Amino acid sequence: MDYWIEKARPEHIPEMIEFWKKIDGLGLGRSDEPWALEIMLAHNPDSCLIAWHGDTMIGTVLGGFDGRRGMIYHLAVLPSWRRCKLGKVLLERCLAVLQQRGAAKVNLFVYRDNSGARSFYEELGWVLREDIQAYSWDYMVSLEKTLTKSG
Numbered sequence: 001m002d003y004w005i006e007k008a009r010p011e012h013i014p015e016m017i018e019f020w021k022k023i024d025g026l027g028l029g030r031s032d033e034p035w036a037l038e039i040m041l042a043h044n045p046d047s048c049l050i051a052w053h054g055d056t057m058i059g060t061v062l063g064g065f066d067g068r069r070g071m072i073y074h075l076a077v078l079p080s081w082r083r084c085k086l087g088k089v090l091l092e093r094c095l096a097v098l099q100q101r102g103a104a105k106v107n108l109f110v111y112r113d114n115s116g117a118r119s120f121y122e123e124l125g126w127v128l129r130e131d132i133q134a135y136s137w138d139y140m141v142s143l144e145k146t147l148t149k150s151g
């Protein structure tokens with residue numbers, strides 16, 4: 001296929017954000033502010049990747065390593081490029097870097113109703129964890145609670 005893959009750099013961030021806004025199935029939040037993405041790229045310069053067709057962004061993946069586990073975010077392929085194995089290639093390249101850095105296991109979140117992504121991961125051998133539930137700590141929500149209590 002006529003595409004190439006390179007490491008994401010800070011100057012790509014505005015275009016990455018515009019790209020993700022067009023992709024159903026991705027949740028964009030505070031971690032997708034440019035300053036937050038700069039931190040992500042600085043910590044993970046080799047596992048955040050972009051696929052290009054000419055100068056058109058056609059795919060992305062953000063791979064993070066925290067010193068113990070790897071985490072996959074924003075694996076996305078432009079609809080017109082889907083089912084050409086680009087998602088698989090991006091994911092495999094990212095996984096190879098995470099493994100090299102020492103990640104023994106890699107996790108990711110998928111929205112329950114994102115049946116396309118779930119089929120994709122299951123086809124590639126990812127295991128759906130039925131034995132755990134995901135908990136999150138949201139600094140903004142806890143700050144609001146504290147302010148409400150003290151106010």
Ligand SMILES: CC(C)(COP(=O)(O)OP(=O)(O)OC[C@H]1O[C@@H](n2cnc3c(N)ncnc32)[C@H](O)[C@@H]1OP(=O)(O)O)[C@@H](O)C(=O)NCCC(=O)NCCS
Nearest residue numbers: 025075076077082083084085086087088116117119120123
């Ligand atoms: C999930 C996604 C990245 C897959 O990218 P892709 O390039 O189309 O995937 P691939 O071509 O590498 O697919 C590999 C295999 O996975 C399976 N697969 C992929 N998409 C599928 C779908 N929508 N339904 C069922 N199976 C699917 C197929 O078995 C496919 O092989 P095949 O085409 O020979 O049958 C893409 O659909 C996407 O960008 N979705 C929106 C964003 C998203 O939900 N990302 C995941 C967030 S966690």
